[in-house]
Amino acid sequence: MIAWFDRRLGRVTMYGLVIVCLAVVGLVALVLAFIPNGPLSFSPLALLATASVLLVTSYLANGLGGLILRTRPQLSSTVITALLLLFILRPSIEVLPLLGAALAAVVAVVSKYLVAWRGRHILNPAAAGAFVIGFLPSLGFAAWWIGIPQLLPVVAVGAVLILFRTRRLLLGLVYTVVVVAVLELRGLVDGGVPTELLSLALVSLPTVFVAGFMLSEPLTLPPRRWQQLAEAALVGLLTVMPFSLVGGIYNSPQLALLVGNVLAFLVGQRRGIRLRFVERRALTPTSWDFAFAPTAPVRFRPGQYMELALPHSGTDARGWRRVFSIASAPESGELRFGVRLPDKPSSFKTALLELEPGTAVSATSVSGDFLLPRDPGRKLLLLAGGIGVTPFVGQLQQAAVETPERDIVLVSAIASGAELAYGPELAATGFRVVVVAPDRPADLPDGLEWVEGSSLTADIVHALVPDAPERTALVSGAPAAVRDLKRALRGSGVRRVLTDTFIGY
Template sequence: MISLIDRFIDRVTMYRLVLWYLVGLVLVAAVLGTLHLIAVDPIALALSTVLVITGGWIANQIFARVFGAIPNVESIYITGLIIVLIMDPAPLGDLSAAGAIVFASAWAMASKFIFSVRRRHVFNPAALGVALPALLLDHPATWWVSGQIWLMPIVVIGGLLIVRKLRRFDLVLAFAVANLGVTVLTGNPSDALQSMRFALFDSPFFFFACVMLTEPLTAPQGKVWRLIYGVVVGGLAAPNVAIARYYFTPEVALLVGNLLTVIVSPQGRVVLTLERIEQAAAGVYDFVFQPDRKLAFAAGQYLEWTLPLQGSDSRGNRRYFTIASSPSEDAVRLGVKFSPRGSAFKRGLSQLQPGDQIVASQLAGSFTLPRNRRRKLAFIAGGIGMTPFRSMLEELLERGETRPIKVLYGNNRLDEVAYADVLKRARDELGIPTWYAVRDATGATSDMKVGFIDADMIEERIPDYRDRTFYVSGPQPMVSATRESLRELGVPAWRIKTDFFPGLA
């Protein structure tokens, strides 16, 4: 069941999944309001949606031009729809309510540019967008999408799909424990169960935790700080928490958490200028960029890359790619595999010329080498999944550092083998062997397996597999199949690391 869910959500980008979820909530709410099953006026909801999206789009275009930024169209709609779902819809003819939601939308978009550190916005735009109208215009967020029994199944199921896509269950769990714990501790002990029921089903708990708390740009990187972030926001967002007689609202609690992110995860956006393009294999090209500042990262981590596109497709103008260069290289290397039916993003990438620029942000990822240099490792790569291993091996080569590593590399054809030069150097200089598997036997040598990397190949080439930690990177079906093969061999799940980032599509 989990594999089916993963297959579904991995076909769409993170932004598109969130957008579909929010659109679905608005449409279902309109239908339920029409049937008088929830207290929402569908006409007011439709009007508010038009006003918020229009006002946000105009504001975003203006500030993007002023600040010379690359706008992400999907993020405009996502922020706008969140505001629609947490501020009361403006009834027809109510200019005060209409002005408040338009102001909230425009302010949310403006805040992304005004409050930024290293080109990364500091605050969750929707949270800051609704906080100011509450203070200045007496139009607070009511979070009407929460506490609606008819909407609750969609809120919960769709929200959990987003969390699964982002692999942020640890963050949501930390938030939940802190929020429920503080709710019980600050309430009447005899009403503990009632307080928990209210927190779960009559407060913004699920929508807030799954949609707003998990926004990648304003949440810390690294598991420890991510958990601390969840605890801080969860505790402050509890109903009875107050400082100097001021009670926190969920959006204000999130803004406080965003400030923590700035302190512990100061990495912002980096602008990279294309120097050259190198062909790494058939259909695989390396884009070599010069960053505007030194990029500090660990081999195996990834970035979100934003490309200005004249015409985007359903996958948007942002992608997650692993960094193929090593941390000590001055240039930043991006390895990409192209296909005839590639996305608009990859078509735009293929048209880049030396001197053109691209923006990268959201440095993250725990698919990195362990600190223990004696730990036995095995790298299993499929196709372009060699990029994180290229980064790791290049770093080891530059250091002259030997580690007990063995590499298995699978491709459809022999000419699709990427970074063969790095793999050869790793074998010659560090004693790290690589064995290949190819589906097409053309040109294959006797020591290559014709077919897939399977349990038999792992047993043959890595006889001490029970003693090794496996790193697996490649297309999602290949990663899933390899994980199953390793589990069949008795390798425990905790010794299997897979290269994940929240944008496989």
């Protein structure tokens, strides 16, 4: 069931998924607005008018910003920001509130360009727009009307879909638990009823909406998992712990998000990343290696990933941003990405193939926790499915330089011998590498082993690595491949498993 779910979600880009979920919530809200004396205190016309103002203003402001800075704005990001603001600001058909909505949209867009450091925007745009409009009460305010019981089911479904797709369910859970715990403690001290406090936290506040749709915004999260969870806890605490500062600033979801954004910026890659395309080469009949030279040093650890932005004409529904694991070691001074190209590649991958040497490409911050354990004494078993070998290339290259005595075994399962990627690079590391394929690779480098097999089973793992249960395993590949490889590991007695799933973006 989970496999089927994963495959279906994988057909939609992350940005597309967020837009669809927000649109569905908006449609449900529109239906509720038609109910006389219903749960919403504004009319359907007010909802439609505010949505129109936000969408049009965001589009125009983003287009103008892109024109001034000579960049191509991403329409999907613009739509998401406008829809988020729609659920934060109170809809109205009056002139001043509509002007306030337009101003909030402009502030949100401008924050992407001006509140930035070396090309990387720092703040969640919707939170920034909602925060600024709070200083102009005559133009509206952040009502967070999305927090009503009637909308909770559809909001919760959307939040779970987004968090599941981005593998950030734990992030949303931490935020939600902190909000509930703080409200429960505060309420119990004041003599509140626990069930009523729980209902307040989950039903009458925008807790689920913030967790699923705003806190998970990738460009404003710190790079490491533990940092992301710490940010979720902090943002949850600041959301519901009452305080007030000079200038009429008090606790609110938008302020809490902005504080979290700033802290995430401080611990992450504090600059936009600019790359120059160097070369490409075919790895297999279905995969290519793309090499880029950063214009400034980029801090990363082997196994982490980066999101490339490649604006191009004829962009299809998958957009012009994509996440790729880094296939090189930091010492190499370059960034390499192994990319699988299907028979009918997306417009993004087509544009990637057409890059000319010297072309400038932008990227976002480095992220990811798929790292080799620091303890060099820990024995490791690396399992790759197809092009999932990508993050292991840089890891083994770095380990070969820093800890060549380390006990590491890589087992790469591929659909055919022709699909062996990065063979020479893996052989050069000196670590044991076993290729499991139905046929022997024609160009199998010296030092690599081949074992016949159509898939990697528990029996094969046990035969190749008898001490597998004593090892920490790292598994990388597409969702289906990761599930199969984990099943093989469990069957051979391995219990410590870290996975890296290529979910796309």
